Amino acid sequence: MIKTPSLIFISGGVRSGKSSFAERKAVEIANELGGQLNYLATGVPSDPEMRLRINKHKQDRVAGKYCWETIEQSNQIEKIADRLNGQDIILLDCVTTLLNNELFFSEQEWTEPFLNSVSDRIITGIKCIKNRAKTLIVVSNEVLYEPLDGNTIVFTYGRILGKIHQLLVKEADQAFLVEAGVPIVMKGVIR
Structure with a gap:
């Protein structure tokens, strides 16, 4: 019996191919073991570029040959856990946007x-969703390669994101870093 990874963490730079890789992983799991594909979108269409990106992601999922259910939840993602069951494959895209929403939309x-x-x-x-779903795939941007000094907000954001990444990799069955479309295994055995 193949053990389904319950948490897969995927990070990479902006436009590195991490979301495409995450989608392929989700489809692979659904094809092998069954399950409903769900896209947990955290983006908020706050400017023209973000609206274009969100629309492109939606169109890509609709045009594909796999049926994705889209769940839009820009913050407090634990609220969707009760809607899930042990057959759901959830792709959360992405933690950096979720962190932005939690920090900057609060007073x-x-x-x-x-x-x-x-x-x-x-x-x-994330843990609530992981405990309710078959598999949770979490995508995040790797923004910690550059020095964070000089700007308190950027430093604070980077410190929190780094802490979240470390906790996610510790919890994950598999972890990948995607560079130029190539996934690099950080943790776990690939089947």
């Missing part, structure tokens, strides 16, 4: 308790 001052609560809420939401 809260960026105190340490607030920042910790944001990180905890994201991890808790």
Whole structure:
């Protein structure tokens, strides 16, 4: 019996091919073991570029030969857990956008308790979804290659994202870094 990975973490730079790779992984699992493909979209159409990206992703999923259910939840992702069952394959795209939404759409001052609560809420939401679904594939941007000094907001964001990435890789059955469309195994056995 093939063990289905319950959490797959995929990171990479902007336009690295990580979302396409994540979609292929989800389809591979659905083809091998069955299950409903679900796309948990965290993007908010806040500007023309983001509207174009969201529309392109939607069109790509509709035009494909696989039937994706799209769930739009820009924050508090734990709210969708009750809608899921053990046959759902969830692709969460992406953690960096989710973190943006949790931080910047709040009226809260960026105190340490607030920042910790944001990180905890994201991890808790991911765990809730993971515990209800067959497989959860989490996509995130790798933004920590550049120095983060000089800007307090950028440094704080990078620190929180780094913490979330570390916790996700620790929890994950498989973890990949995608560079120029090539997935590099960070953790786990590939079947």
